[in-house]
Amino acid sequence: MHDDDHQSVYDGLTGGDESRWAFGAGLEAPDDALAGVGAPVPVGVDPHALATYCLMLGDDALVHSHRLSQWCSNAPDLEEDIALANVALDLLGQARLLLARAAVVDPGVVPVLPAGSPVPDEDALAFFRDAAEFRNVRLVEGENGDFAVTVARMLLFATHRLAVLQRLTASADPVLAAIAAKGVKEVAYHRDHAARWCVTLALGTEESRRRVVAGLERVWPFRDELSRTTPVEATAAAQGFGVDPGSVSDEVEAVLDQVLAASGLERPALPPVGEVAGGAGRDGRHTEAMGLLLAEMQVVARAHPLGRW
Amino acid sequence: MTTALEVARRVVDPELPMLTLDDLGVLREVVEDGAAVRVTITPTYTGCPALAMMRDDLVHALHDHGYAEVRVAVALDPPWSSDWITERGRRALADHGISPPGPARRVDGPVVLDLAPTRRAVRCPRCGSSATELTSEFGSTACKALYRCTACLEPFDHVKEI
Numbered sequence: 001m002h003d004d005d006h007q008s009v010y011d012g013l014t015g016g017d018e019s020r021w022a023f024g025a026g027l028e029a030p031d032d033a034l035a036g037v038g039a040p041v042p043v044g045v046d047p048h049a050l051a052t053y054c055l056m057l058g059d060d061a062l063v064h065s066h067r068l069s070q071w072c073s074n075a076p077d078l079e080e081d082i083a084l085a086n087v088a089l090d091l092l093g094q095a096r097l098l099l100a101r102a103a104v105v106d107p108g109v110v111p112v113l114p115a116g117s118p119v120p121d122e123d124a125l126a127f128f129r130d131a132a133e134f135r136n137v138r139l140v141e142g143e144n145g146d147f148a149v150t151v152a153r154m155l156l157f158a159t160h161r162l163a164v165l166q167r168l169t170a171s172a173d174p175v176l177a178a179i180a181a182k183g184v185k186e187v188a189y190h191r192d193h194a195a196r197w198c199v200t201l202a203l204g205t206e207e208s209r210r211r212v213v214a215g216l217e218r219v220w221p222f223r224d225e226l227s228r229t230t231p232v233e234a235t236a237a238a239q240g241f242g243v244d245p246g247s248v249s250d251e252v253e254a255v256l257d258q259v260l261a262a263s264g265l266e267r268p269a270l271p272p273v274g275e276v277a278g279g280a281g282r283d284g285r286h287t288e289a290m291g292l293l294l295a296e297m298q299v300v301a302r303a304h305p306l307g308r309w
Numbered sequence: 310m311t312t313a314l315e316v317a318r319r320v321v322d323p324e325l326p327m328l329t330l331d332d333l334g335v336l337r338e339v340v341e342d343g344a345a346v347r348v349t350i351t352p353t354y355t356g357c358p359a360l361a362m363m364r365d366d367l368v369h370a371l372h373d374h375g376y377a378e379v380r381v382a383v384a385l386d387p388p389w390s391s392d393w394i395t396e397r398g399r400r401a402l403a404d405h406g407i408s409p410p411g412p413a414r415r416v417d418g419p420v421v422l423d424l425a426p427t428r429r430a431v432r433c434p435r436c437g438s439s440a441t442e443l444t445s446e447f448g449s450t451a452c453k454a455l456y457r458c459t460a461c462l463e464p465f466d467h468v469k470e471i
Protein backbone atom coordinates (compact mmCIF):
# COMPACT_ATOMS: atom_id res chain seq x y z
CA MET A 1 0.00 0.00 0.00
CA HIS A 2 1.23 3.53 -0.75
CA ASP A 3 1.36 5.34 2.56
CA ASP A 4 1.31 8.70 0.80
CA ASP A 5 -1.97 7.83 -0.89
CA HIS A 6 -3.71 7.53 2.44
CA GLN A 7 -2.12 10.37 4.36
CA SER A 8 -5.26 12.44 4.30
CA VAL A 9 -8.66 11.17 3.39
CA TYR A 10 -9.41 14.64 2.07
CA ASP A 11 -6.51 14.75 -0.40
CA GLY A 12 -8.55 13.44 -3.26
CA LEU A 13 -11.46 15.81 -2.80
CA THR A 14 -9.81 18.93 -4.10
CA GLY A 15 -7.18 17.43 -6.37
CA GLY A 16 -7.49 16.62 -10.01
CA ASP A 17 -8.66 13.06 -9.48
CA GLU A 18 -12.27 13.12 -10.58
CA SER A 19 -12.94 9.71 -9.12
CA ARG A 20 -12.81 11.26 -5.66
CA TRP A 21 -14.81 14.42 -6.08
CA ALA A 22 -16.68 15.89 -3.15
CA PHE A 23 -20.22 14.57 -3.63
CA GLY A 24 -19.40 10.89 -3.62
CA ALA A 25 -16.05 9.32 -4.07
CA GLY A 26 -16.13 6.18 -5.98
CA LEU A 27 -17.01 4.39 -9.07
CA GLU A 28 -17.07 7.09 -11.67
CA ALA A 29 -13.49 6.84 -12.81
CA PRO A 30 -13.85 6.83 -16.58
CA ASP A 31 -12.51 3.34 -17.22
CA ASP A 32 -14.49 1.63 -14.48
CA ALA A 33 -17.91 0.68 -15.70
CA LEU A 34 -20.32 1.62 -12.90
CA ALA A 35 -21.35 -1.93 -12.17
CA GLY A 36 -21.74 -2.49 -15.89
CA VAL A 37 -24.62 -0.02 -16.26
CA GLY A 38 -23.31 0.80 -19.72
CA ALA A 39 -24.60 -2.40 -21.37
CA PRO A 40 -26.31 -1.70 -24.71
CA VAL A 41 -30.09 -1.26 -24.85
CA PRO A 42 -31.62 -4.59 -25.92
CA VAL A 43 -33.29 -4.85 -29.31
CA GLY A 44 -37.00 -4.02 -29.15
CA VAL A 45 -36.62 -1.74 -26.11
CA ASP A 46 -37.41 1.98 -26.45
CA PRO A 47 -34.47 3.81 -24.79
CA HIS A 48 -36.54 6.77 -23.59
CA ALA A 49 -39.17 4.51 -22.01
CA LEU A 50 -36.42 2.46 -20.35
CA ALA A 51 -34.78 5.62 -18.99
CA THR A 52 -38.09 6.94 -17.66
CA TYR A 53 -38.87 3.60 -16.05
CA CYS A 54 -35.44 3.57 -14.39
CA LEU A 55 -36.12 7.09 -13.09
CA MET A 56 -39.43 5.94 -11.57
CA LEU A 57 -37.82 3.08 -9.68
CA GLY A 58 -34.73 5.13 -8.88
CA ASP A 59 -36.60 8.21 -7.64
CA ASP A 60 -38.83 6.07 -5.41
CA ALA A 61 -35.69 4.65 -3.80
CA LEU A 62 -33.86 7.97 -3.60
CA VAL A 63 -36.69 9.95 -2.01
CA HIS A 64 -37.67 7.18 0.42
CA SER A 65 -33.99 6.82 1.32
CA HIS A 66 -33.75 10.54 2.04
CA ARG A 67 -36.77 10.46 4.36
CA LEU A 68 -35.38 7.43 6.19
CA SER A 69 -31.97 9.05 6.58
CA GLN A 70 -33.65 11.97 8.34
CA TRP A 71 -34.16 9.56 11.25
CA CYS A 72 -30.40 9.45 11.79
CA SER A 73 -29.86 10.37 15.49
CA ASN A 74 -33.65 10.73 15.97
CA ALA A 75 -34.91 7.14 16.01
CA PRO A 76 -36.55 5.65 19.14
CA ASP A 77 -33.38 3.78 20.08
CA LEU A 78 -29.84 3.26 18.84
CA GLU A 79 -30.56 -0.10 17.19
CA GLU A 80 -33.43 1.40 15.23
CA ASP A 81 -31.33 4.38 14.26
CA ILE A 82 -28.82 1.99 12.71
CA ALA A 83 -31.54 -0.12 11.10
CA LEU A 84 -33.18 2.84 9.36
CA ALA A 85 -29.79 4.12 8.20
CA ASN A 86 -29.03 0.67 6.76
CA VAL A 87 -32.33 0.54 4.89
CA ALA A 88 -31.70 4.07 3.60
CA LEU A 89 -28.22 3.05 2.41
CA ASP A 90 -29.53 0.00 0.55
CA LEU A 91 -32.10 2.17 -1.23
CA LEU A 92 -29.54 4.85 -2.01
CA GLY A 93 -27.37 2.19 -3.64
CA GLN A 94 -30.30 1.00 -5.74
CA ALA A 95 -31.15 4.60 -6.69
CA ARG A 96 -27.59 5.30 -7.77
CA LEU A 97 -27.49 2.36 -10.17
CA LEU A 98 -30.97 3.04 -11.54
CA LEU A 99 -30.28 6.72 -12.19
CA ALA A 100 -26.92 5.84 -13.75
CA ARG A 101 -28.65 3.35 -16.05
CA ALA A 102 -31.26 5.98 -17.02
CA ALA A 103 -28.46 8.40 -17.97
CA VAL A 104 -26.66 5.80 -20.09
CA VAL A 105 -29.67 4.68 -22.12
CA ASP A 106 -31.03 8.21 -22.70
CA PRO A 107 -28.50 11.00 -22.02
CA GLY A 108 -31.27 13.48 -22.82
CA VAL A 109 -32.77 12.99 -19.34
CA VAL A 110 -29.63 14.32 -17.60
CA PRO A 111 -29.61 18.00 -16.59
CA VAL A 112 -26.91 20.03 -18.34
CA LEU A 113 -24.27 21.37 -15.94
CA PRO A 114 -21.60 24.07 -16.44
CA ALA A 115 -18.62 23.00 -18.55
CA GLY A 116 -15.94 21.41 -16.39
CA SER A 117 -18.34 20.07 -13.79
CA PRO A 118 -17.13 16.70 -12.52
CA VAL A 119 -20.63 15.76 -11.30
CA PRO A 120 -21.42 12.24 -12.58
CA ASP A 121 -24.70 11.75 -14.40
CA GLU A 122 -26.51 9.96 -11.59
CA ASP A 123 -25.66 12.81 -9.21
CA ALA A 124 -26.77 15.38 -11.78
CA LEU A 125 -30.11 13.58 -11.89
CA ALA A 126 -30.41 13.45 -8.11
CA PHE A 127 -29.31 16.99 -7.34
CA PHE A 128 -30.12 19.13 -10.38
CA ARG A 129 -33.68 18.21 -11.31
CA ASP A 130 -36.70 20.13 -10.09
CA ALA A 131 -39.69 18.48 -8.43
CA ALA A 132 -41.68 18.32 -11.68
CA GLU A 133 -38.97 16.10 -13.20
CA PHE A 134 -39.03 13.56 -10.35
CA ARG A 135 -41.04 10.42 -11.08
CA ASN A 136 -41.48 9.01 -7.58
CA VAL A 137 -44.85 8.16 -6.08
CA ARG A 138 -46.15 10.70 -3.56
CA LEU A 139 -46.22 8.00 -0.87
CA VAL A 140 -42.49 8.33 -0.25
CA GLU A 141 -42.14 12.11 -0.18
CA GLY A 142 -44.41 13.03 2.75
CA GLU A 143 -43.05 14.34 6.06
CA ASN A 144 -41.84 11.54 8.32
CA GLY A 145 -44.26 12.20 11.16
CA ASP A 146 -43.67 9.90 14.12
CA PHE A 147 -41.98 6.50 14.02
CA ALA A 148 -45.28 4.68 13.44
CA VAL A 149 -45.90 6.68 10.26
CA THR A 150 -42.46 5.68 8.99
CA VAL A 151 -43.14 2.02 9.85
CA ALA A 152 -46.46 2.13 7.99
CA ARG A 153 -44.89 3.81 4.96
CA MET A 154 -41.95 1.41 4.87
CA LEU A 155 -44.35 -1.54 5.08
CA LEU A 156 -46.44 -0.39 2.11
CA PHE A 157 -43.44 0.65 0.05
CA ALA A 158 -41.21 -2.36 0.69
CA THR A 159 -44.05 -4.87 0.19
CA HIS A 160 -44.80 -3.42 -3.20
CA ARG A 161 -41.16 -2.95 -4.23
CA LEU A 162 -40.20 -6.49 -3.27
CA ALA A 163 -42.97 -7.91 -5.47
CA VAL A 164 -41.93 -5.69 -8.38
CA LEU A 165 -38.20 -6.42 -8.03
CA GLN A 166 -38.82 -10.16 -7.95
CA ARG A 167 -40.50 -10.02 -11.33
CA LEU A 168 -37.93 -7.57 -12.61
CA THR A 169 -35.19 -10.18 -12.19
CA ALA A 170 -36.50 -11.54 -15.54
CA SER A 171 -36.24 -8.12 -17.24
CA ALA A 172 -35.18 -7.98 -20.90
CA ASP A 173 -32.71 -5.31 -19.78
CA PRO A 174 -29.77 -7.16 -18.22
CA VAL A 175 -28.85 -4.17 -16.03
CA LEU A 176 -32.34 -3.87 -14.55
CA ALA A 177 -32.40 -7.64 -14.01
CA ALA A 178 -29.09 -7.52 -12.13
CA ILE A 179 -30.10 -4.52 -9.99
CA ALA A 180 -33.36 -6.29 -9.16
CA ALA A 181 -31.67 -9.55 -8.20
CA LYS A 182 -29.54 -7.74 -5.62
CA GLY A 183 -32.44 -5.54 -4.53
CA VAL A 184 -34.71 -8.50 -3.76
CA LYS A 185 -32.33 -9.73 -1.07
CA GLU A 186 -32.13 -6.28 0.50
CA VAL A 187 -35.79 -5.28 0.34
CA ALA A 188 -36.90 -8.64 1.79
CA TYR A 189 -35.13 -7.55 5.00
CA HIS A 190 -36.77 -4.11 4.84
CA ARG A 191 -40.25 -5.50 4.45
CA ASP A 192 -39.95 -8.01 7.25
CA HIS A 193 -38.47 -5.34 9.52
CA ALA A 194 -41.41 -2.98 8.90
CA ALA A 195 -43.93 -5.81 9.26
CA ARG A 196 -42.49 -6.89 12.63
CA TRP A 197 -42.59 -3.32 13.91
CA CYS A 198 -46.21 -3.00 12.77
CA VAL A 199 -47.16 -6.06 14.81
CA THR A 200 -45.05 -4.93 17.78
CA LEU A 201 -46.62 -1.48 17.89
CA ALA A 202 -50.15 -2.79 17.33
CA LEU A 203 -49.86 -5.35 20.13
CA GLY A 204 -47.87 -3.07 22.45
CA THR A 205 -49.46 -0.37 24.57
CA GLU A 206 -52.67 1.50 23.94
CA GLU A 207 -50.55 4.47 22.85
CA SER A 208 -48.36 2.53 20.42
CA ARG A 209 -51.46 0.93 18.91
CA ARG A 210 -53.17 4.31 18.54
CA ARG A 211 -50.09 5.61 16.75
CA VAL A 212 -49.71 2.74 14.29
CA VAL A 213 -53.41 2.98 13.44
CA ALA A 214 -52.92 6.70 12.79
CA GLY A 215 -49.75 5.96 10.81
CA LEU A 216 -51.53 3.51 8.53
CA GLU A 217 -54.38 5.97 8.03
CA ARG A 218 -51.92 8.67 7.07
CA VAL A 219 -50.14 6.69 4.32
CA TRP A 220 -52.94 4.36 3.17
CA PRO A 221 -54.57 6.86 0.74
CA PHE A 222 -51.24 7.10 -1.16
CA ARG A 223 -51.09 3.33 -1.70
CA ASP A 224 -53.18 3.43 -4.83
CA GLU A 225 -50.50 5.22 -6.79
CA LEU A 226 -48.05 2.33 -6.42
CA SER A 227 -50.26 -0.08 -8.35
CA ARG A 228 -51.72 2.31 -10.93
CA THR A 229 -50.23 1.52 -14.35
CA THR A 230 -48.85 4.56 -16.17
CA PRO A 231 -48.31 4.51 -19.97
CA VAL A 232 -44.54 4.16 -19.42
CA GLU A 233 -45.07 1.11 -17.21
CA ALA A 234 -47.46 -0.37 -19.75
CA THR A 235 -44.76 0.05 -22.42
CA ALA A 236 -42.16 -1.39 -20.03
CA ALA A 237 -44.29 -4.49 -19.48
CA ALA A 238 -45.15 -4.84 -23.19
CA GLN A 239 -41.48 -4.61 -24.21
CA GLY A 240 -40.45 -7.06 -21.50
CA PHE A 241 -38.08 -4.82 -19.55
CA GLY A 242 -40.47 -3.71 -16.80
CA VAL A 243 -43.33 -4.80 -14.60
CA ASP A 244 -46.97 -3.72 -14.77
CA PRO A 245 -47.41 -2.60 -11.14
CA GLY A 246 -51.05 -3.65 -11.24
CA SER A 247 -49.96 -7.25 -11.77
CA VAL A 248 -48.43 -7.51 -8.30
CA SER A 249 -51.55 -6.31 -6.44
CA ASP A 250 -52.79 -9.77 -5.38
CA GLU A 251 -49.44 -10.66 -3.88
CA VAL A 252 -49.11 -7.30 -2.14
CA GLU A 253 -52.63 -7.43 -0.71
CA ALA A 254 -52.06 -10.95 0.62
CA VAL A 255 -48.92 -9.87 2.48
CA LEU A 256 -50.60 -6.77 3.91
CA ASP A 257 -53.58 -8.87 5.05
CA GLN A 258 -51.19 -11.23 6.78
CA VAL A 259 -49.50 -8.35 8.64
CA LEU A 260 -52.79 -6.70 9.56
CA ALA A 261 -54.24 -9.99 10.80
CA ALA A 262 -51.19 -10.63 12.99
CA SER A 263 -51.54 -7.06 14.27
CA GLY A 264 -55.28 -7.37 14.95
CA LEU A 265 -55.89 -4.32 12.73
CA GLU A 266 -58.49 -3.53 10.11
CA ARG A 267 -57.71 -2.11 6.69
CA PRO A 268 -58.23 1.65 6.86
CA ALA A 269 -61.47 2.50 5.00
CA LEU A 270 -60.09 5.56 3.26
CA PRO A 271 -60.39 6.67 -0.37
CA PRO A 272 -57.20 7.24 -2.40
CA VAL A 273 -55.86 10.80 -2.62
CA GLY A 274 -56.82 12.63 -5.77
CA GLU A 275 -54.61 13.76 -8.61
CA VAL A 276 -52.90 17.13 -8.89
CA ALA A 277 -53.57 18.99 -12.13
CA GLY A 278 -54.55 15.75 -13.85
CA GLY A 279 -51.55 13.74 -12.72
CA ALA A 280 -49.71 12.15 -9.83
CA GLY A 281 -46.13 11.55 -8.67
CA ARG A 282 -45.17 9.44 -11.69
CA ASP A 283 -46.13 12.42 -13.90
CA GLY A 284 -44.05 14.84 -11.84
CA ARG A 285 -47.06 16.20 -9.90
CA HIS A 286 -46.01 16.24 -6.28
CA THR A 287 -47.17 17.46 -2.88
CA GLU A 288 -45.77 20.52 -1.16
CA ALA A 289 -43.50 18.32 0.95
CA MET A 290 -41.49 17.35 -2.14
CA GLY A 291 -40.21 20.87 -2.81
CA LEU A 292 -39.02 21.22 0.77
CA LEU A 293 -37.38 17.79 0.69
CA LEU A 294 -35.48 18.63 -2.50
CA ALA A 295 -34.42 22.01 -1.16
CA GLU A 296 -32.73 20.26 1.74
CA MET A 297 -31.32 17.37 -0.30
CA GLN A 298 -29.98 19.49 -3.17
CA VAL A 299 -28.83 22.74 -1.59
CA VAL A 300 -25.13 21.91 -1.23
CA ALA A 301 -24.75 20.39 -4.69
CA ARG A 302 -26.58 23.29 -6.34
CA ALA A 303 -24.44 25.85 -4.56
CA HIS A 304 -21.30 24.13 -5.87
CA PRO A 305 -22.04 22.69 -9.33
CA LEU A 306 -18.30 22.41 -9.98
CA GLY A 307 -17.88 20.25 -6.90
CA ARG A 308 -15.36 22.60 -5.25
CA TRP A 309 -15.37 25.18 -2.52
CA MET B 310 7.38 -13.41 -10.11
CA THR B 311 4.13 -13.19 -8.17
CA THR B 312 1.06 -13.58 -10.37
CA ALA B 313 -1.64 -10.92 -10.45
CA LEU B 314 -4.07 -13.44 -9.01
CA GLU B 315 -1.78 -14.08 -6.03
CA VAL B 316 -1.44 -10.33 -5.42
CA ALA B 317 -5.17 -9.70 -5.68
CA ARG B 318 -5.93 -12.61 -3.38
CA ARG B 319 -3.93 -11.02 -0.57
CA VAL B 320 -5.87 -7.72 -0.59
CA VAL B 321 -8.08 -7.47 2.49
CA ASP B 322 -11.57 -6.06 2.96
CA PRO B 323 -11.52 -2.46 4.29
CA GLU B 324 -14.33 -3.12 6.80
CA LEU B 325 -13.46 -6.70 7.74
CA PRO B 326 -9.65 -6.58 7.52
CA MET B 327 -9.27 -10.08 8.95
CA LEU B 328 -10.73 -11.28 5.66
CA THR B 329 -9.27 -11.08 2.16
CA LEU B 330 -11.58 -9.95 -0.63
CA ASP B 331 -11.12 -13.47 -1.97
CA ASP B 332 -12.30 -15.08 1.29
CA LEU B 333 -15.28 -12.70 1.36
CA GLY B 334 -16.28 -13.87 -2.13
CA VAL B 335 -16.07 -10.33 -3.52
CA LEU B 336 -13.11 -11.02 -5.82
CA ARG B 337 -14.67 -12.64 -8.87
CA GLU B 338 -12.02 -12.72 -11.57
CA VAL B 339 -8.42 -11.72 -12.29
CA VAL B 340 -7.32 -11.76 -15.92
CA GLU B 341 -3.65 -11.10 -16.64
CA ASP B 342 -2.31 -9.98 -20.03
CA GLY B 343 1.37 -9.04 -19.83
CA ALA B 344 1.64 -5.93 -17.64
CA ALA B 345 -2.13 -5.34 -17.85
CA VAL B 346 -4.63 -6.81 -15.39
CA ARG B 347 -8.39 -6.77 -15.35
CA VAL B 348 -10.02 -7.49 -12.00
CA THR B 349 -13.73 -8.05 -11.44
CA ILE B 350 -15.30 -7.49 -8.02
CA THR B 351 -18.91 -7.55 -6.83
CA PRO B 352 -20.51 -5.53 -4.02
CA THR B 353 -21.89 -7.32 -0.96
CA TYR B 354 -24.80 -4.85 -0.79
CA THR B 355 -25.87 -2.42 -3.54
CA GLY B 356 -25.00 0.62 -1.44
CA CYS B 357 -21.73 -0.78 -0.10
CA PRO B 358 -19.59 2.33 0.51
CA ALA B 359 -16.39 0.27 0.72
CA LEU B 360 -16.40 -0.62 -2.96
CA ALA B 361 -14.30 2.37 -4.04
CA MET B 362 -11.75 1.58 -1.33
CA MET B 363 -11.60 -2.06 -2.46
CA ARG B 364 -10.93 -0.91 -5.99
CA ASP B 365 -8.20 1.51 -4.92
CA ASP B 366 -6.52 -1.10 -2.71
CA LEU B 367 -6.49 -3.62 -5.56
CA VAL B 368 -5.04 -1.05 -7.96
CA HIS B 369 -2.32 -0.02 -5.50
CA ALA B 370 -1.36 -3.59 -4.65
CA LEU B 371 -1.05 -4.56 -8.31
CA HIS B 372 0.87 -1.38 -9.19
CA ASP B 373 3.30 -2.16 -6.37
CA HIS B 374 3.95 -5.55 -7.98
CA GLY B 375 4.74 -4.06 -11.35
CA TYR B 376 1.43 -4.28 -13.13
CA ALA B 377 1.27 -0.97 -15.00
CA GLU B 378 -2.26 -1.11 -16.31
CA VAL B 379 -4.94 -2.21 -13.85
CA ARG B 380 -8.65 -2.03 -14.50
CA VAL B 381 -11.21 -2.96 -11.89
CA ALA B 382 -14.71 -3.69 -13.12
CA VAL B 383 -17.73 -4.01 -10.84
CA ALA B 384 -20.17 -6.80 -11.69
CA LEU B 385 -23.63 -7.04 -10.11
CA ASP B 386 -24.55 -10.32 -11.66
CA PRO B 387 -24.67 -12.89 -10.18
CA PRO B 388 -25.52 -11.11 -6.91
CA TRP B 389 -23.16 -11.71 -3.99
CA SER B 390 -24.24 -14.31 -1.48
CA SER B 391 -22.90 -14.83 2.04
CA ASP B 392 -22.57 -18.49 0.98
CA TRP B 393 -19.51 -17.36 -1.02
CA ILE B 394 -17.49 -16.65 2.13
CA THR B 395 -14.84 -19.36 2.21
CA GLU B 396 -14.23 -21.79 5.08
CA ARG B 397 -11.00 -19.97 5.84
CA GLY B 398 -12.94 -16.69 5.85
CA ARG B 399 -15.48 -18.10 8.29
CA ARG B 400 -12.74 -19.21 10.66
CA ALA B 401 -11.07 -15.78 10.41
CA LEU B 402 -14.37 -14.07 11.26
CA ALA B 403 -14.96 -16.31 14.28
CA ASP B 404 -11.35 -15.83 15.45
CA HIS B 405 -11.98 -12.08 15.46
CA GLY B 406 -15.23 -12.17 17.42
CA ILE B 407 -17.63 -12.06 14.48
CA SER B 408 -20.15 -14.86 14.06
CA PRO B 409 -20.07 -16.25 10.49
CA PRO B 410 -23.30 -16.57 8.47
CA GLY B 411 -25.41 -19.71 8.19
CA PRO B 412 -26.73 -20.85 4.79
CA ALA B 413 -28.55 -18.12 2.82
CA ARG B 414 -32.30 -18.51 2.39
CA ARG B 415 -33.25 -19.77 -1.03
CA VAL B 416 -35.61 -17.52 -2.96
CA ASP B 417 -37.95 -19.56 -5.12
CA GLY B 418 -41.16 -17.72 -5.90
CA PRO B 419 -42.43 -14.91 -3.62
CA VAL B 420 -40.28 -14.28 -0.54
CA VAL B 421 -42.36 -15.57 2.37
CA LEU B 422 -43.16 -12.96 5.01
CA ASP B 423 -41.36 -13.70 8.26
CA LEU B 424 -43.01 -11.99 11.23
CA ALA B 425 -41.02 -13.75 13.93
CA PRO B 426 -37.50 -12.58 14.81
CA THR B 427 -35.04 -14.36 12.53
CA ARG B 428 -34.02 -17.66 14.11
CA ARG B 429 -30.45 -18.70 13.67
CA ALA B 430 -28.28 -21.18 15.51
CA VAL B 431 -25.70 -18.58 16.50
CA ARG B 432 -22.85 -19.36 18.88
CA CYS B 433 -21.06 -16.68 20.83
CA PRO B 434 -17.67 -16.22 19.11
CA ARG B 435 -16.08 -15.44 22.50
CA CYS B 436 -17.30 -18.14 24.89
CA GLY B 437 -18.91 -20.58 22.44
CA SER B 438 -22.28 -20.54 24.22
CA SER B 439 -25.39 -21.05 22.10
CA ALA B 440 -27.36 -18.90 24.58
CA THR B 441 -27.48 -15.91 22.25
CA GLU B 442 -30.19 -13.43 21.35
CA LEU B 443 -30.74 -11.08 18.45
CA THR B 444 -30.46 -7.39 19.39
CA SER B 445 -31.05 -5.98 15.91
CA GLU B 446 -31.28 -7.34 12.39
CA PHE B 447 -29.20 -4.33 11.28
CA GLY B 448 -25.68 -3.72 12.57
CA SER B 449 -22.60 -1.55 12.18
CA THR B 450 -22.34 -2.29 8.45
CA ALA B 451 -24.90 -3.39 5.88
CA CYS B 452 -23.76 -7.00 6.04
CA LYS B 453 -24.06 -7.53 9.82
CA ALA B 454 -26.73 -8.12 12.47
CA LEU B 455 -26.20 -7.37 16.15
CA TYR B 456 -26.31 -10.16 18.77
CA ARG B 457 -25.77 -10.53 22.50
CA CYS B 458 -24.52 -13.54 24.42
CA THR B 459 -26.63 -14.22 27.50
CA ALA B 460 -23.90 -16.44 29.02
CA CYS B 461 -20.91 -14.07 28.94
CA LEU B 462 -23.09 -10.96 28.33
CA GLU B 463 -20.88 -9.67 25.50
CA PRO B 464 -22.42 -8.15 22.36
CA PHE B 465 -21.12 -9.35 18.99
CA ASP B 466 -21.67 -9.02 15.25
CA HIS B 467 -23.14 -11.72 13.05
CA VAL B 468 -22.69 -11.67 9.27
CA LYS B 469 -26.17 -11.86 7.76
CA GLU B 470 -27.34 -14.50 5.34
CA ILE B 471 -28.20 -13.06 1.94
Ligand SMILES: [Zn+2]
Nearest residue numbers: 433436458461
Ligand atom coordinates in the same frame (compact mmCIF):
# COMPACT_ATOMS: atom_id res chain seq x y z
ZN1 LIG C 1 -20.49 -15.51 25.18
